[in-house]
Amino acid sequence: MRTVALGSSDLLVPAIALGCMRIKHLEDARIRELISTALDEGVTMFDHADIYGGDHACEERFGTALGWSASEREQVILQSKCGIREGYYDASAEHIVASVDESLRALRTDYLDILLLHRPDALMEPDEVAEAFDTLTASGKVRAFGVSNHSRGQMELLRASVAQPLVANQLQLSLAHAPVIAEGVALNMAHAQSVDRSGGILDYCRMTSTTVQAWSPMRGPGWEGPFLGDRDRFPGLNDVVDRLAAEYQVSPEAIGTAWITRHPARIQVVLGTTSPERLRRSAPGADLVLTRPQWYELFRSAGHIVP
Template sequence: MKKINIGNSGLLASEISLGIMRMNALTHEEATVVIRTAVDNGIDYFDHADIYGRGTSEEIFGKAFKELGIARDSVMLQTKCGIVPGVMFDFSKEHIIASVEGSLKRLQTDYVDALLLHRPDTLVEPEEVAEAFDELHKAGKVRHFGVSNQNPMQIELLKKAVTQPLLINQLQLSLTHAPMIDAGFNVNMMNNPSFMHDGSVLEYSRISDMTIQPWSPFQAGNGKKGLFFDHPDYPELNEKINTIAEDKGVSREAIAIAWLLRHPAKMQPIVGSMNPERIAAICKASDVALSRTEWYELYKAAGKMLP
């Protein structure tokens, strides 16, 4: 598994991360196999959130990881906070610190390698976030920080007060849900793809040395349900993916991830599969080299039009 430099910080991690959102559906034994498979295939970065399974995903992972006896410093654990499900978003100092303390307990660890603010809170007070980050960083409970689902101006607002570098922005991105890429192609036009949804977040991330972590990399997106694999609305895309996958001797999932990895922004996709065989197959994306022509063929096969 190739490594990437997270946010140009010197923190080297696997270029594919495993998301633990669905681990609450697994037994202890199944979770152990998933973690072991991920590590054996080169994944050393695990993405959590305090709300996944109402905390049970972190609990199951923490117990299984400890039982496996894997050295804590050989992997990186990331968690997210700021969502009070069905109620509000909360970036208050009190909520951030309480959330981290809960995650540490469930994960059975003394620290997390990264903490992300999960969804923008319009009532955010940057100085309060900064106080929380300073306290957690000084105590050694959080080593690095970032955000999730935030646009450039929201990030700049936080930067007014937060002293630690914001290394990561976790954003939805896939072959079929790529507004940050679409808008970049359609500059100075008036068609639908030209609409800027997120303030040039792709280019901003590259300029700011922030690692984009694409989530839901197989999701159909654009209001469509399910995965784009075998989806009736994407026959051309599936044909192209299958052709390239067969040519390179890997799974179609590996090709979809390789498409993200081919981008020079040096992204770190978050894959959420809890199927050991699929995880192993996805990890082969790290060894797939897509040409520029193949990248564009896949983009266009997803129904995208170049201007």
């Protein structure tokens, strides 16, 4: 599988990472099958969060089911996130450090390759975040840092205090939910798509060598379900997806993946599936390079305007 540089770090990561948000209720054998399939496809990066499953539960299932040796652990990249608590967000130094310690215990590892702040905390003190990041760096518990769902301004505020590079920003992005891309295409038009809601976050990440990680890459707008196969909501989009899938002899999931990875920002796709088969169907999209006309045809068929 194609790899991309993770921000300004020395980490090379696969173009697809596997999100582990839904593994809490899987049996050990099913978790091992899922991870084995990922590794077979070149997906060597696994995305976690302290909140997934509640109180590090998904991390616990991952660590227990796999029981990796130190040498096996070295062959993969583990990313986790912290900051979402029951009813509020918490980017205090105390919580960040404590959450990492619990993640390490649950995952049965000595370090995280990447730690992301999961959601912007309105009460965040940047100097506290800097203190936590310095502590985690000095102890060797975290090797790289980033954010998730953060705006340009929030990232700039953090960068004014934090010594470590912010190497990633995880954002919701799919073919059917692409405001961070679509708003720029419709700039200066009297159309709802032209409203700048992100502050130019995609371009900002490109300018600052911050890797964008696309979460929910197969989901429709907002919290709607998958767009693939949903001909009630997305008939035209599915027609184009199916035609291109047949042309390239891949699955529709691969086309959904390829549309994201075709972007010159070198966006990393975070798949949240628990299905080994869906993972296998998506993986070829990382190496499929759509033509410019094909990329825009998919974009238009999803309902985005090209003025």
